[in-house]
Structures are given as C-alpha cells and as structure tokens.
Amino acid sequence: QYAELKDQPSVTKDGIAVNLLLNAGLRVDLMHLDHTGAIGIGLFRTEIPFMVESETPTVDRQQEIYATVYERAGDRPVTFRTLDAGGDKVLPYWDAEESEENPAMGWRAIRVSLDRPALMRDQLRSLIRAAAGKTLRVMFPMVTEVVELTRARRRSQLMPSTVRAGVMLEVPGLIFQLPALTKRVDFISVGSNDMLQFLFAADRGNPMVASRYDDLAPAAINFLGQVARHCAETQTDLSLCGEMAGDPLAAMTLIGLGYRNLSMSAPSIGPVKAMVRSLDVGALESYLSGLSQSPAHSLREKLRAFAADHGVMV
Ligand code: PEP
Ligand code: MG
Numbered sequence: 001q002y003a004e005l006k007d008q009p010s011v012t013k014d015g016i017a018v019n020l021l022l023n024a025g026l027r028v029d030l031m032h033l034d035h036t037g038a039i040g041i042g043l044f045r046t047e048i049p050f051m052v053e054s055e056t057p058t059v060d061r062q063q064e065i066y067a068t069v070y071e072r073a074g075d076r077p078v079t080f081r082t083l084d085a086g087g088d089k090v091l092p093y094w095d096a097e098e099s100e101e102n103p104a105m106g107w108r109a110i111r112v113s114l115d116r117p118a119l120m121r122d123q124l125r126s127l128i129r130a131a132a133g134k135t136l137r138v139m140f141p142m143v144t145e146v147v148e149l150t151r152a153r154r155r156s157q158l159m160p161s162t163v164r165a166g167v168m169l170e171v172p173g174l175i176f177q178l179p180a181l182t183k184r185v186d187f188i189s190v191g192s193n194d195m196l197q198f199l200f201a202a203d204r205g206n207p208m209v210a211s212r213y214d215d216l217a218p219a220a221i222n223f224l225g226q227v228a229r230h231c232a233e234t235q236t237d238l239s240l241c242g243e244m245a246g247d248p249l250a251a252m253t254l255i256g257l258g259y260r261n262l263s264m265s266a267p268s269i270g271p272v273k274a275m276v277r278s279l280d281v282g283a284l285e286s287y288l289s290g291l292s293q294s295p296a297h298s299l300r301e302k303l304r305a306f307a308a309d310h311g312v313m314v
Contacts, residue, residue, distance in 0.1 A: 002270025005277070006037035012279045018255055020273055021079075021263040023241060025049070027065075030072040032266035037273075040077035042263025043189065043241040044069060046123065047085045055093045056119070059126050066130035079137040079189070079239075079263075080127055081168065082120065082152075086112045088205075104197065104204075109142035110152060117155045128160065139166040139189055144173060146180045166237075170194035175227060182234040189263070190227060192242025196220060214298035215244050216253060221299060222292055228258035239263055248275040248314040253303055256284035271313075278313040 010020050021042030022032055026049075032038065049065045050057060057065070069078055085091050086108030087100070100106040113120040127136055140152050149167055167174075167181065170191030174181065181188070192215070197204040199220060200213035214220070224240075231238035239261035244250040246268030252275055254262065264272060287306050291299050307314040 036269040062126035084141040143167040187237035
C-alpha cells in the first residue's frame with residue numbers, strides 16, 4: 001500500500017504541501033530515497049561515517065563519502081549535520097577524555113567543533129569540495145546560544161555563497177534568542193529527540209524516565225508552536241528531524257502547528273504520507289488552538305479522537 005503512494009504528492013486534503021524528507025547516516029540509507037519517494041535528505045548524520053572508520057577520516061576520505069551522498073541524491077536537496085560526536089557518541093580512535101557524568105549535556109556536537117577548529121574546518125572543506133558548486137546545506141547540532149553560530153561561521157572562514165548555514169534547535173534555551181537567531185540563519189531544524197529530553201529534564205535513553213513525559217504534552221506542543229509561529233513571521237525555513245516527525249499522530253500535530261518540512265527514517269515516510277493525504281489542516285489548526293491552555297499530562301487522546309472523527313489515518 002505504502003509503495004503505491006511513493007509517487008503520489010504529499011499534499012493535504014485542503015491543498016497544503018508537506019515535504020517529507022529522509023534521515024540518513026550510512027550509505028546504505030541512500031537507496032531509500034528512491035524506495036520511499038522522499039524529496040531529499042533532511043538530516044545526514046555525519047558522525048555515523050566517522051564512527052565506522054578506524055581513524056579520523058582525512059579531508060579526501062570525507063570528501064569521497066559526502067560526494068557519494070550527493071551523487072545518490074541527484075537533484076534532491078541534502079542537509080548535512082556537522083559532527084555530533086562526543087558525549088555518548090565517542091569515536092573509538094579519539095583519546096579518551098575524562099569520563100563525563102552527564103554526557104548528553106557534556107562536551108559534544110558544536111562544543112567539540114568549536115574547541116577543535118581544525119576538525120571543523122576539515123569537515124567543512126570536505127563538504128564544500130564534495131558539493132562541487134551545488135548548494136551546500138550545513139547545520140550545526142546542539143547550538144545553545146547565537147554566539148556559537150557566529151563563532152562557527154567565523155572559524156570556518158570558507159563559506160562561499162553556495163553555503164546555506166542552519167542550526168538544530170535542540171537546546172530549549174535557544175528559543176529565548178529566536179529573534180537574534182532567525183536574523184542570522186538560513187534555516188532551523190528542530191531536533192525533537194534532544195529538545196524533549198532537555199525540556200522535560202528526562203534522559204531520552206533511560207526507560208525509567210524516557211516515557212514519563214509525553215511528546216504530545218501541552219508544554220511540548222506550546223514550545224513547538226512558538227517556534228513555528230516565529231519562523232512563519234520571519235519567513236525562516238523550518239523543519240523538524242527528530243523521531244516525532246515519523247509518528248503519524250505527532251506529524252499530524254506538527255502540521256497543525258505550522259510545520260511543512262518533516263524529516264524521518266525511511267519506514268515512516270509511507271505511513272506519514274498516508275496521514276498527510278487524509279488530513280484537513282484548517283480544521284486541525286482551530287482544534288489545536290483551543291488546547292493550548294490545557295492542564296493535562298498529554299493531549300494524545302484528544303488528538304487521536306480528532307483524527308478518528310475526521311478520518312485522518314494515524
Ligand atoms: C534530535 O535530537 O532530535 C536529532 C535528530 O538528533 P539525534 O537524534 O542524532 O541526537
Ligand atoms: Mg540531537
């Protein structure tokens with residue numbers, strides 16, 4: 001059934017286009033572009049190729065890896081995330097640093113890139129070479145304050161006009177700088193996996209607490225709605241690339257909040273497209289706006305009931 005949807009447009013019943021993109025990291029993931037009909041790669045996790053190498057890949061080796069991604073993607077856009085290593089994603093060939101008590105909140109992602117400028121420069125150089133004049137979309141993970149983006153841009157020193165630089169919004173504090181951020185970025189992608197664990201102070205990998213707070217809790221929905229409204233007002237290109245995007249009920253909610261670009265793993269594209277094609281966004285928007293003051297633990301059951309009443313395939 002889902003294979004039959006592959007070439008069907010991802011458009012709601014009331015005519016709103018929702019772009020469905022693929023999350024990838026291994027070269028084997030790239031074949032899913034054709035299998036699923038994803039319109040591009042919304043998140044390429046560059047630390048994954050680093051993790052399967054036996055030493056830090058050279059500029060030439062990285063260029064070869066990224067060039068393959070471009071080659072398989074063809075005309076479809078690709079967003080590369082710079083190295084999200086450190087914390088729990090330690091590269092085996094890096095000198096063991098002091099072990100950290102809270103690795104998810106420790107020395108990882110852009111914090112590593114800023115402290116090791118040569119590493120970041122090599123990665124950007126490889127990406128720019130691999131892009132070979134095509135537009136390069138590059139995003140920095142775990143940006144916590146605007147100045148980190150400014151420093152990353154300055155340190156990299158080699159941003160030609162074909163580079164579009166964005167940030168992953170996954171540290172909640174960054175939303176208190178949204179006006180300063182949207183003036184300085186080409187796009188924002190919400191990393192809801194990390195964003196939710198920090199919003200609720202609940203380790204995403206610890207089953208004792210990971211499911212304690214719901215992705216569809218009023219606080220999460222209000223947070224995501226605020227980001228979407230600000231990006232709409234400032235015409236900032238916005239996407240979401242965490243696991244939420246691949247869950248049809250959560251994806252429905254995100255569309256109701258204003259998200260139009262969702263990036264997910266390959267098996268989710270069919271179910272999410274089926275949901276999109278059965279949805280009337282106008283009705284959902286007004287339903288959602290009535291829920292923002294809710295004191296409930298979660299809006300999941302209400303949203304599920306909305307879907308059932310309106311024939312949305314979730
Ligand atoms: C996220 O945090 O939502 C995300 C997409 O990044 P990762 O899962 O790789 O941390
Ligand atoms: Mg993340």
